[in-house]
Amino acid sequence: MKEIFAEVITIGDEILYGQTLDTNTYWIGQQLNLIGVKIIQKTSIGDTREHILLALAEAEQRADIILITGGLGPTKDDITKKTLAVYFDSPISVNELALKDVEDFFASRGRAMNNLNRMQAELPDKCQIIHNSVGTAPGMWFEKGGKVFVSMPGVPHEMKKMMIEQVLPRFSKVFPLPVIYHKMIKTAGIGESWLSEKIEDWEDNLPPHIRLAYLPDLGQVKLRLTAVGNNRAQLEKDVAAQVQTLLPQVGEYVYGYGDDTLEGTIGNLLLERKKTVATAESCTGGYMAHAITSVPGSSRYFQGGVIPYHNDLKIKVLGVQETTLQQHGAVSEQTVNEMANQVRKLFNADYGLATSGIAGPDGGTDEKPVGTVWIALADGEQTLTHQLSLTKDRTLNIQLTNVGLLNMLRKALMKPLEV
Amino acid sequence: MKEIFAEVITIGDEILYGQTLDTNTYWIGQQLNLIGVKIIQKTSIGDTREHILLALAEAEQRADIILITGGLGPTKDDITKKTLAVYFDSPISVNELALKDVEDFFASRGRAMNNLNRMQAELPDKCQIIHNSVGTAPGMWFEKGGKVFVSMPGVPHEMKKMMIEQVLPRFSKVFPLPVIYHKMIKTAGIGESWLSEKIEDWEDNLPPHIRLAYLPDLGQVKLRLTAVGNNRAQLEKDVAAQVQTLLPQVGEYVYGYGDDTLEGTIGNLLLERKKTVATAESCTGGYMAHAITSVPGSSRYFQGGVIPYHNDLKIKVLGVQETTLQQHGAVSEQTVNEMANQVRKLFNADYGLATSGIAGPDGGTDEKPVGTVWIALADGEQTLTHQLSLTKDRTLNIQLTNVGLLNMLRKALMKPLEV
Numbered sequence: 001m002k003e004i005f006a007e008v009i010t011i012g013d014e015i016l017y018g019q020t021l022d023t024n025t026y027w028i029g030q031q032l033n034l035i036g037v038k039i040i041q042k043t044s045i046g047d048t049r050e051h052i053l054l055a056l057a058e059a060e061q062r063a064d065i066i067l068i069t070g071g072l073g074p075t076k077d078d079i080t081k082k083t084l085a086v087y088f089d090s091p092i093s094v095n096e097l098a099l100k101d102v103e104d105f106f107a108s109r110g111r112a113m114n115n116l117n118r119m120q121a122e123l124p125d126k127c128q129i130i131h132n133s134v135g136t137a138p139g140m141w142f143e144k145g146g147k148v149f150v151s152m153p154g155v156p157h158e159m160k161k162m163m164i165e166q167v168l169p170r171f172s173k174v175f176p177l178p179v180i181y182h183k184m185i186k187t188a189g190i191g192e193s194w195l196s197e198k199i200e201d202w203e204d205n206l207p208p209h210i211r212l213a214y215l216p217d218l219g220q221v222k223l224r225l226t227a228v229g230n231n232r233a234q235l236e237k238d239v240a241a242q243v244q245t246l247l248p249q250v251g252e253y254v255y256g257y258g259d260d261t262l263e264g265t266i267g268n269l270l271l272e273r274k275k276t277v278a279t280a281e282s283c284t285g286g287y288m289a290h291a292i293t294s295v296p297g298s299s300r301y302f303q304g305g306v307i308p309y310h311n312d313l314k315i316k317v318l319g320v321q322e323t324t325l326q327q328h329g330a331v332s333e334q335t336v337n338e339m340a341n342q343v344r345k346l347f348n349a350d351y352g353l354a355t356s357g358i359a360g361p362d363g364g365t366d367e368k369p370v371g372t373v374w375i376a377l378a379d380g381e382q383t384l385t386h387q388l389s390l391t392k393d394r395t396l397n398i399q400l401t402n403v404g405l406l407n408m409l410r411k412a413l414m415k416p417l418e419v
Numbered sequence: 420m421k422e423i424f425a426e427v428i429t430i431g432d433e434i435l436y437g438q439t440l441d442t443n444t445y446w447i448g449q450q451l452n453l454i455g456v457k458i459i460q461k462t463s464i465g466d467t468r469e470h471i472l473l474a475l476a477e478a479e480q481r482a483d484i485i486l487i488t489g490g491l492g493p494t495k496d497d498i499t500k501k502t503l504a505v506y507f508d509s510p511i512s513v514n515e516l517a518l519k520d521v522e523d524f525f526a527s528r529g530r531a532m533n534n535l536n537r538m539q540a541e542l543p544d545k546c547q548i549i550h551n552s553v554g555t556a557p558g559m560w561f562e563k564g565g566k567v568f569v570s571m572p573g574v575p576h577e578m579k580k581m582m583i584e585q586v587l588p589r590f591s592k593v594f595p596l597p598v599i600y601h602k603m604i605k606t607a608g609i610g611e612s613w614l615s616e617k618i619e620d621w622e623d624n625l626p627p628h629i630r631l632a633y634l635p636d637l638g639q640v641k642l643r644l645t646a647v648g649n650n651r652a653q654l655e656k657d658v659a660a661q662v663q664t665l666l667p668q669v670g671e672y673v674y675g676y677g678d679d680t681l682e683g684t685i686g687n688l689l690l691e692r693k694k695t696v697a698t699a700e701s702c703t704g705g706y707m708a709h710a711i712t713s714v715p716g717s718s719r720y721f722q723g724g725v726i727p728y729h730n731d732l733k734i735k736v737l738g739v740q741e742t743t744l745q746q747h748g749a750v751s752e753q754t755v756n757e758m759a760n761q762v763r764k765l766f767n768a769d770y771g772l773a774t775s776g777i778a779g780p781d782g783g784t785d786e787k788p789v790g791t792v793w794i795a796l797a798d799g800e801q802t803l804t805h806q807l808s809l810t811k812d813r814t815l816n817i818q819l820t821n822v823g824l825l826n827m828l829r830k831a832l833m834k835p836l837e838v
Contacts, residue, residue, distance in 0.1 A: 013632060014632065014634055014643070015445075015448070015461070016448055016458045016459070016460075016461060017448050017449070017452045017458065017601075018444075018445050018446065018447070018448025018449030018450075018452060019448075019449075019601075019603070019634070019643065020634070021440075021442065021445045022441065022444075022445065023440065025437075025441075025463075026434075026437050026440045026441065027437065028437070029434070029435055029436050029437030029438075030436070030437030030438075031437075033436045033437060039435045039436065040435070040464070040465065040470065041435075041462065041463065041464050041470070041474075042434070042435060042461075042462070042463035042464075043460065043461070043462055043463075044444075044460065044461035044462075045459065045460050045461075046459065048459075051459065051460070051481075055460075058477065073611060073633060073635065074611060074612045074615065075611065075612075075615050075633045076622075077630075077631070077632050077633065108790075108808070109790075109808050109809070109810075110808045111610075111808075114612055114613065114616060116612040116615060116616065117612055133811075134810060134812060134815070155635065157812070157814075157815065213438075279705075279726075281705075284709075285708055285709050285711070285712025285713070285717075285721075286698075286700075286705035286706065286707070286708025286709040286711075286712060286724060286726070287705065287709040288705070289700075289704055289705025289708075289726050290703075290704050290705040290706040290709050290817075292704070292705075293704025293705060293726075293728070294704070294813070294814065294817070296779070296780050296781065296813055297781065298704075299728055299729070302704075302728050303728060303729060303732060304725070304726045304727045304728040304729065304732045304736065305705060305725070305726040305728075306723070306724070306725045306726070306736070307698075307705070307708050307712075307723045307724040307725070307726075308723045309712070309718055309721050309722060309723040309724075310718070310722060310723065312767075313722060313723045313766055313767075316765075317723070317725070317765060317766070346735075346736060347732055347736070348731075348732075360715070361715050362715065362716070394713070394715055395713065398709075398713075
């Protein structure tokens with residue numbers, strides 16, 4: 001089977017000058033890799049007509065798929081659309097489908113359209129429109145001599161939605177791609193090197209058509225199994241067999257597969273067990289409640305939360321005892337213990353979660369340096385507490401605390417249901 | 420003055436396939452920009468000899484400086500050095516300076532050298548060595564027809580040290596560089612096309628040495644002014660003069676400059692005015708408190724927050740009146756009004772912020788579709804409320820609500836101080 005090659009072209013000075021970190025082509029690289037398209041080059045250029053034309057010509061020589069992002073805004077410095085019209089020698093006119101999309105976009109938001117917005121519905125006649133349901137710049141699909149050129153906005157969430165819903169499925173139809181099957185196994189609560197040691201034998205015995213990759217992420221490690229062949233059902237069976245061999249060794253750390261998230265898994269467990277949860281956050285400052293409520297439908301099990309950032313509010317709003325704070329301080333096992341129990345009662349929840357720590361960058365002492373965090377989980381019968389020693393980085397500390405406590409809740413929920 | 424152009428070439432499959440986020444060229448872009456070198460292209464390719472040779476030839480045609488990172492490791496898949504020797508038609512032999520560096524490196528760490536390490540001291544005869552004090556792969560500096568090629572390791576801290584200590588200072592000696600000055604103006608509360616319409620005349624009257632770019636972001640638009648000349652003080656003055664002309668037209672939307680963030684600006688305004696804030700979040704589920712507390716030192720003005728996700732908790736924890744919820748529903752002007760006032764009192768804060776809405780993807784009705792959000796700001800004397808009509812996307816709705824309400828607080832804080 002012929003390999004299908006892709007080149008990704010990013011248009012915009014902000015990436016060249018280091019004003020925007022290019023996460024788009026990172027994500028695109030992953031997506032193309034997953035469907036078996038081989039990326040041979042990424043090219044980043046400015047909003048300059050001649051340079052765009054040159055990059056397109058160079059890419060056309062080496063790639064089957066040319067993906068272009070950026071330069072589709074309504075303002076004068078965005079020239080991608082006009083330049084594509086020149087490259088494909090195509091007149092530009094109002095595209096009725098695109099106009100309807102833009103009109104719907106503004107109507108749904110109750111906002112007025114101006115002339116610049118209307119001009120976004122003008123497209124080269126030789127392209128097919130790629131609908132943009134979350135923005136005003138349509139994408140464009142061109143075909144030329146068996147090659148496909150796709151132009152999309154540089155705004156990440158607009159580009160991603162177009163790719164997933166329209167562009168990637170269409171690539172699989174247009175090009176003869178090999179069958180690649182991926183299974184992502186998601187773990188929390190164990191570091192990469194420990195996990196790797198535990199599963200070394202299993203890894204060494206994988207069959208040659210199945211590869212393993214470790215993808216460490218904030219407080220989590222993802223294991224990706226990639227199987228290549230020509231029969232999807234067989235590949236799925238082969239991978240499932242390997243997972244069955246793996247689970248007895250590390251199952252306690254596995255919280256899900258594929259697109260599962262830790263907060264989503266917890267949501268499902270809470271629903272299954274008809275339990276609810278409430279949060280009392282000090283150092284995480286609302287991030288944990290945000291993580292839990294980022295899951296659609298979380299109102300069925302999330303009762304609510306409180307962020308008593310100061311000691312007097314831990315007492316007044318949450319009912320923590322003044323003597324506890326005086327004797328042990330806000331960042332202590334005793335305080336998070338009370339916080340978890342109090343928030344559970346205040347919000348009529350089955351589980352109460354609490355965090356208190358020194359997120360940084362300032363506020364540390366010799367005894368309690370930046371990165372010292374206490375977490376607690378109360379269920380009405382017992383209270384689990386745990387101390388974390390994290391980093392000097394505020395953002396990282398907030399995120400790692402969240403993963404640590406959510407994983408503690410997951411483990412509590414994983415206990416067999418009482419009969 | 421002739422402009423000096425640079426191209427950055429990244430060699431390595433891990434960036435192409437989306438396994439490593441490319442932060443190197445982001446950083447290099449910033450550094451080159453600061454010394455007035457204009458980056459015209461970034462190219463990312465795999466460890467393939469033919470492709471490296473092609474990328475070098477293409478880059479040589481358009482750039483004065485060609486910066487290459489990656490592919491210098493001791494293993495077989497790293498072929499950059501050999502390929503550069505082919506490109507410059509140069510034999511390879513042991514470089515005594517490089518050998519001493521590698522020996523020193525291992526000696527200082529008390530580790531033994533192997534043959535692979537020794538081979539790292541072999542360099543093309545036509546290059547000058549760039550010392551690597553923190554790793555084993557030396558960098559290479561080639562000159563050809565007035566153009567400079569620099570090859571460095573892809574390991575970020577090795578590359579950065581070489582750039583700062585050796586490469587950047589040398590560029591400034593070899594090339595007559597112009598001075599480039601950027602100013603980023605950050606706005607919230609106005610869309611790109613409306614902003615563009617408002618400042619069209621101003622934009623058309625910018626002097627030829629100053630350019631404008633629009634960089635839209637979630638509910639925000641950044642304006643970047645770029646001035647090119649030969650005197651930094653003069654450029655700063657020229658740009659400052661343009662900003663002064665701009666501000667009377669759109670100053671109400673401008674929340675900051677450069678690295679300022681909306682939550683950081685609000686923090687500074689609160690500190691300046693000795694005011695505090697508390698949050699009552701329904702649809703944003705803790706995200707707003709997280710945004711506010713992501714700023715180091717926010718405990719000086721953030722009192723805390725509550726996330727009463729259910730009606731009974733809006734009554735019990737926050738003290739919203741039952742009749743208000745019964746008559747108007749949770750997503751209503753009356754309810755957010757009471758939430759903002761109640762949280763202000765409960766947390767002893769100067770400002771109370773409240774959100775309530777249908778984040779989606781489910782839960783909408785004909786009267787209140789997904790994306791319907793009410794926000795409120797109470798300061799003890801008056802309460803501002805505003806309805807937003809957002810998207811069908813849960814995450815986006817949460818983020819846009821946050822920007823909308825933080826910007827409402829910013830505007831309230833921007834009022835002149837009382838005398």
